[in-house]
Amino acid sequence: MDAKTYPLQDILKPERRYLIPTFQRDYEWTLDGQWRLLFEDLESTADRLMEVRTSGAEGAALKSKEQSVSPHFLGAIVCASLPFATGGVALRSVIDGQQRLTTVQLLVRGLLDVLAENDSDRTKSVRRMLFNPDDVVESPDEIHKLWPRRKDRELWPAAVSDSIPIYDGNSDHLYLKARKYFSDAARDYATDEDGEVEPSRLVALADALSSLFKLVVIDLDDNDDAQVIFEVLNGRQTPLSAIDLVKNLLFLRGELAEDDVETLYERHWAHFDEPWWKQEVGRGHAQRGRRDALLSVWLTAATGIEANVGHLYREAREYLDGGPSTEAVLQQLSTFANAYRAIYGATPVNEDVVAAAYQRIRALDITTAVPLLAWLRTLSKDTLSAADHVRAVRAVESWSLRRAYVGWQTRGYGTHLTRVLREAKLAAEKDHDVADAVINGLKGGALDWPKDTDIEEAFLSRRFYDGMAQARIRLLLGAIDHRLRSEDPNEPAAVVTYDNLQIEHVMPQSWQPHWPLTDEANATVARDESDPLWIKLDSERRRRIDRLGNLTLVTSTFNRGVSNLGWLTKKLEFEKQKSLAINYDIATTSHWSEASIDGRAKSLAAAAIRIWPKPESLLSADS
Numbered sequence: 001m002d003a004k005t006y007p008l009q010d011i012l013k014p015e016r017r018y019l020i021p022t023f024q025r026d027y028e029w030t031l032d033g034q035w036r037l038l039f040e041d042l043e044s045t046a047d048r049l050m051e052v053r054t055s056g057a058e059g060a061a062l063k064s065k066e067q068s069v070s071p072h073f074l075g076a077i078v079c080a081s082l083p084f085a086t087g088g089v090a091l092r093s094v095i096d097g098q099q100r101l102t103t104v105q106l107l108v109r110g111l112l113d114v115l116a117e118n119d120s121d122r123t124k125s126v127r128r129m130l131f132n133p134d135d136v137v138e139s140p141d142e143i144h145k146l147w148p149r150r151k152d153r154e155l156w157p158a159a160v161s162d163s164i165p166i167y168d169g170n171s172d173h174l175y176l177k178a179r180k181y182f183s184d185a186a187r188d189y190a191t192d193e194d195g196e197v198e199p200s201r202l203v204a205l206a207d208a209l210s211s212l213f214k215l216v217v218i219d220l221d222d223n224d225d226a227q228v229i230f231e232v233l234n235g236r237q238t239p240l241s242a243i244d245l246v247k248n249l250l251f252l253r254g255e256l257a258e259d260d261v262e263t264l265y266e267r268h269w270a271h272f273d274e275p276w277w278k279q280e281v282g283r284g285h286a287q288r289g290r291r292d293a294l295l296s297v298w299l300t301a302a303t304g305i306e307a308n309v310g311h312l313y314r315e316a317r318e319y320l321d322g323g324p325s326t327e328a329v330l331q332q333l334s335t336f337a338n339a340y341r342a343i344y345g346a347t348p349v350n351e352d353v354v355a356a357a358y359q360r361i362r363a364l365d366i367t368t369a370v371p372l373l374a375w376l377r378t379l380s381k382d383t384l385s386a387a388d389h390v391r392a393v394r395a396v397e398s399w400s401l402r403r404a405y406v407g408w409q410t411r412g413y414g415t416h417l418t419r420v421l422r423e424a425k426l427a428a429e430k431d432h433d434v435a436d437a438v439i440n441g442l443k444g445g446a447l448d449w450p451k452d453t454d455i456e457e458a459f460l461s462r463r464f465y466d467g468m469a470q471a472r473i474r475l476l477l478g479a480i481d482h483r484l485r486s487e488d489p490n491e492p493a494a495v496v497t498y499d500n501l502q503i504e505h506v507m508p509q510s511w512q513p514h515w516p517l518t519d520e521a522n523a524t525v526a527r528d529e530s531d532p533l534w535i536k537l538d539s540e541r542r543r544r545i546d547r548l549g550n551l552t553l554v555t556s557t558f559n560r561g562v563s564n565l566g567w568l569t570k571k572l573e574f575e576k577q578k579s580l581a582i583n584y585d586i587a588t589t590s591h592w593s594e595a596s597i598d599g600r601a602k603s604l605a606a607a608a609i610r611i612w613p614k615p616e617s618l619l620s621a622d623s
Helices: 008-012 031-053 059-067 098-117 123-127 156-160 174-190 199-212 226-233 242-256 261-273 290-303 309-320 326-343 352-363 367-378 386-406 413-429 434-442 452-461 470-487 532-545 567-575 581-587 594-611
Strands: 002-007 016-019 072-082 090-096 213-220 502-505 551-554
Touching (some): 002 008, 008 098, 008 199, 031 059, 031 072, 031 174, 072 098, 090 098, 098 156, 098 174, 098 199, 123 199, 156 174, 199 213, 242 261, 242 290, 242 309, 261 326, 290 309, 290 326, 290 413, 352 367, 352 386, 352 470, 367 434, 386 470, 452 594, 470 594, 567 581, 581 594
Parallel strands (some): 072 213
Antiparallel strands (some): 072 090
């Protein structure tokens, strides 16, 4: 990255063109917002210069004083170099600062109007800040130092031409209004009390604008990450996101290739302007707009390498250099956008089992699985049949949900799942079974697929309550309840909103008043902290209280007042919870004990294993 401060003349006088990407926002600066303040800054700078020039100093002393006049800093613009013909006019894409640079050009034009009408000797010099020399341009538009986005290109030549536009008031474009304001303001500044224009004041305006107005120009090299730079520059503003930068790059590249970018935008990009895509997702430092999240998903799937969310623009640019055409990339992004919306529940999914898998993976926030899931949705039926698609999605769900509930690490998921994605893509290229490639890829290594015995062991021994987010426990118990209902032919069809249910300890955490400890003969063991038997029984109970076998879901009709009471009282409340299949075995139990908790844990584990099967049962018959 090359970041330097330059006087405007050093930026605008060289043979160069600054291109505004087509789909940057409209020109929005106004008189009250920015123009008046900008010209007041120019007046102040010109006044400082006039003060030196009327001080009586001459020769070298005058030059020294002029060089000591404090400049005015306009802020920064960020540019990226674009390819241009050898010997042709250099091209820069204006990535950030188009409002500022456009306004400066209109200020130059307004001042030039007054210089020209007064035949000032600064006219030619200032004109070079607006136009490239005729002898270096090969097409009419190349004469302009700044070339606006496509929407404004018909107007811009007239807005900055030497011919004074005919102004018609409120209907004028902001370009024309800005030009008129700046020319009127420059004329007023240079006019004395007798109504005559003082050439020296006009020259001071021109010299202040050319030499004392300065811009920080950040030229991005190929290795620079514009996304990071923008986050620094726009820390207190709304920064350009990675997807905005990629959009600018794509459409600017399309323009240079003379694609019909208007049609491409309407066909493939317009839907990204919808509010849903502008919502933020993720938490903390990982929070991103949905469009940036999609960019990461597409880039991971396209390259087969896990995208770095902090350097998305740089990685996207590297992929696009010498890669697919603009239209091909836009088609890919649009296709992945449809897949992404389906995965995140914004559009319907035909297969209930796939929709349920998406919902559970979303609930566990396993975003590293989304590139693989999205890529699977983009495949044709010839490459991946509907049945095979279900097998592949169920595999991702089973692998990730099993690991979540046995408590195994998530570190390295991105790398692991990206490797699975590469193997699945290779299978598709070779016309092999894609679903089997996904299933086999998920197995083995440090991030293995938990076995059935691992599930049962975790359900029997892991502390779920206070050791896991309640939303995850609710999801698990809800999934098991849904499974039990579907397996019971006598169970009526019903839609249960599990997110609204509450988690209940069957044996309460405050068990001491109504749940005495008992020995193998069911005799009560009195509290005695020196008694080895009491210590053993107390320890066993405390360990089981927060295990899964002792947890269930209850509806709002459950009487919370009985939560800490004895079993016979609580049992009556569970008998009323007939809308939840997960409570049937609790309601029919005559005595709730540590053995009951262990038995129910095994039953829940068996149901979970049926919901999230082992890999062998998902593989095709031919594998």
